[in-house]
Amino acid sequence: MVRNKIGREIPERYAKQYGVFEGAWARKPNYKRAAAKVSTIYPGESKLLSSIREAIEKTGLKDGMTISFHHHFREGDYVMNLVMDEIDKMGVKNLSIAPSSIANIHEPLIDYIKKGVVTNITSSGLRDKLGSEISKGLMENPVVIRSHGGRARAIESGDIHIDVAFLGAPSSDEYGNANGSHGNAICGSLGYARIDAKYADKVVIITDNLVPYPNTPISIPQTDVDYIVVIDSIGDPNGIAKGATRFTKNPKELLIAKYANQVIVNSPYFKDGFSFQTGSGGSALAVARYLKEDMIKKNVKASFALGGITQQMVELLDEGLVEKLLDVQSFDREAGQSIKENENHYEIDAAMYASPASKSPVVSKLDVVILSALELDTDFNVNVIVGSDGMIRGASGGHSDTAAASKMSIIVTPLIRGRISTILDKVNTVVTPGESVDVVVTEVGICINPLRQDLIEHFKDLPIPQYTIQELKNKAYEIAGTPDPIEYDDKIVALIEYRDGSLIDVVRKVKE
């Protein structure tokens, strides 16, 4: 075992292969970018194929290759299941899949893993059933969990080489110019898919909306696309919009949001031209509403809002409170509509969003980010991937990317969920290291990371109760009792890659 900088034990073989986490800024990339293999298509040749099966055959997909998908359709995605079903029927085995993330709807993957069709997975996250099965030891090889920026880095640097990308697109022309904002099943931004299109050897666009040439706006350009397949339906619009929750009425979440907003508007960063990102959870969305009131009252406008974009962000743009939206993923239909209609709502790809190996990602220009947590420990390490029962159920997302690069990262979390304390001596799994976390906001008060003495000094007169992280933990334990730790076996079921490619943690098999 090798202990990394935050004391997590990484088995020797993986430590050797990936290197271990040595600090958020310990690896400064200096490298030559990977590139895709290209076969040119001559004038007069057609890229249109009649079926997914024909596309799989034409791409030359073979045992042992790596294929990818994007997760812009979230719970409404039909594409991954349709393609995997065809691949299974063709008898291809031993594939690595590298989707940008995996949703509940992709539960059929469990069977493809059992049959040996899929033997390796890298993803931002895993949801309920697949996550539990993998936590119970379904796969021989550990799943590699990567952040959104980390995945882009891995593709740019060649750590992930995609042989074939199957990319669902709400609209495409016969040469593969595609976007996500026109069509029946719109998803707005295609930010994650654009990286796959650029770096995969073979790129197949799968659409249910073939439009006359040339299709604009162009998110994925024809220069990157080999084949186009038209199918009846690529996704369910209702499932696609499931990315964001509606405005919360839960008084606890509202109080947390109110405190978080007070932290933002009283911070040194809240001034004309500031920038921010909020997540899509209950408290995070509520922060946006309170923030809006204060921006109007104090006449402060933001230069941009980043990230997964929701209806709340679109309202701020429409009302002139935010100059621009930089959108890697549109969480709801309103965001998808806005990206189509408003030129200040701009699509960016995953590397531009957050890759630590791009020449500079947008997260580096971010002032404030609001993030959630499943668990947080007294070293401020955050877990967003493993549930309190030890089962993988969440996603890394842009958590570690934005927390590291922003000027002030705020974690909003209730002190207790049900009977589970969110603040622990030691989180089950670390996704974001404590050094990247600046302020923790709960319903009983806030806690500022002692690494940020400047913020402690700045907020000393803030009219919100302030505690040390130890005090917050004690408060939670007094109410809920001290939980027994989850017991794990030695088998490694997932590797948690930090955004720079080193291992920040591993997930072990839960003891039955």
Next chain:
Amino acid sequence: MKALTIQKQAIAGTIESSDVQIIIDQNPGKGIEIELKSSLEKQYGRRIREVIEETLANLGVKEAKLVVEDRGALDCTIKARTIAVVHRSAGITENYDWEGIEAWNV
């Protein structure tokens, strides 16, 4: 306080979140048996059993079979539901021995 005896099947609590439902019955010659279902079995199963057993001991119950369905109840809730279900099973519906209970329920 005077020891209570389990006389008939009784139920207390609900299966709402943060509550616990306890069904109790006689268990002649077999001591205390607890059948627990909880989504928090791994983290709090041991503690839930401990609270129920302590409360039963304080009530003087030595034999009982319990079916417990936990929905993330805190210790205070588990204790309250245990006290209630034992009283119902013992047929006590008035003149509770509050002072007796307060002697150990702090």
